[in-house]
Amino acid sequence: MLKLKQRLKDEKGSATLEFLGMVPYVFLMMLVLWQFLVCAFAAITVQSAANEAAKVFSTTSSELKAKEASGKIVNNLKNVAWQYHTIAPNSDGRHFEAKVQIQLKLAFLPSELLGMTIPTVPINYAVVGRKI
Numbered sequence: 128m129l130k131l132k133q134r135l136k137d138e139k140g141s142a143t144l145e146f147l148g149m150v151p152y153v154f155l156m157m158l159v160l161w162q163f164l165v166c167a168f169a170a171i172t173v174q175s176a177a178n179e180a181a182k183v184f185s186t187t188s189s190e191l192k193a194k195e196a197s198g199k200i201v202n203n204l205k206n207v208a209w210q211y212h213t214i215a216p217n218s219d220g221r222h223f224e225a226k227v228q229i230q231l232k233l234a235f236l237p238s239e240l241l242g243m244t245i246p247t248v249p250i251n252y253a254v255v256g257r258k259i
Contacts, residue, residue, distance in 0.1 A: 176200040181225040181256040206232040226253040
């Protein structure tokens with residue numbers, strides 16, 4: 128009976144069990160951090176696309192060329208569900224607003240887990256500019 132009590136009080140291997148218990152939580156936190164970084168990169172890319180559309184429209188006054196320029200930048204993102212580019216001239220004819228909107232798919236949520244719909248995060252950016 129004394130040996131059994133000593134064995135129960137012995138903490139040999141408890142560090143291994145604690146480590147194995149923490150591995151899934153650390154892995155989950157790394158996935159959440161990675162998804163946050165992907166969203167941050169997408170937001171910076173959308174901002175860059177809106178700036179590029181404004182720059183092209185201010186120099187060429189062509190909505191088509193501005194949308195193509197911003198589309199080239201946004202097309203570098205892999206997890207985009209849809210994208211929308213608009214150029215809206217103001218009433219004075221000199222100023223305009225360039226908007227880029229995307230829906231970013233969350234990368235680490237499989238469709239088998241959530242049915243057939245993968246959640247998306249909307250990212251929008253607008254720039255006001257003036258024609259040259």
